[in-house]
Amino acid sequence: MNILNMYSSLNGQTEKVAFEIEKAVIEAGFAVTTVNVKNQDDVIDLLAYDLTFIGSGVYTWLPGKTMLKWIEKQMDYARKNDLILPGSPRIPGKFACVYCTYAGPHTGEGEAIPAIKYMGQLFEHLGITVADEWSIVGAFIPEKMRHFNNCGRLGNIVGRPNTEDLRQVREKTKGVIDYLQLSVPVK
DSSP states (O other): OOEEEEEEOSSSHHHHHHHHHHHHHHHTTOOEEEEEGGGOOSOOOGGGOSEEEEEEEEETTEEOHHHHHHHHHHHHHHHHTTOOOTTOOOOTTOEEEEEEEEOOTTTGGGGTHHHHHHHHHHHHHHTOEEEEEEEEEOOOOSGGGTTHHHHSTTOOOTTOSOHHHHHHHHHHHHHHHHHHHHHSOOO
16 A cells, blocks of 8 residues: 655644554554655645545644645646546545544534545545544643633643544554455555
């Protein structure tokens, strides 16, 4: 399997998750290309990968600005190269896993869902099946926002994603890989 692991992380929470995904993929015996979209000026051929993990933090129900700009660039490329077809027919053997880190101080996980769906649409439009969607709690890091770590709908989220959250990420990553190995014919 050719695996891509992309992320955007403003304060390091999503980066922690991306690195756990990378570790889990390597432990499963596969090579992985990990890319911080902040450092990625070029368009990436997403169709060259069998499995792509993509993640961002949530900022007002959407991925961060860096991820939004990167997705727009990818969509522009896809439109110009006729990669988006009517009905977005599925491409066999191409999958994505979309995730975000979120603090959800007001409505909890509901604040994460629009960001996940937004990122997933890039893949859906290309015909890549979104195999899984994850939301992972991540604490507020900026000093002026830290008070939300104890007073939101999720309770005390100081230190998240924590060891248990990251263990779950590793297990989910392995689960996605195992599922795809069983369901996709070997080339």
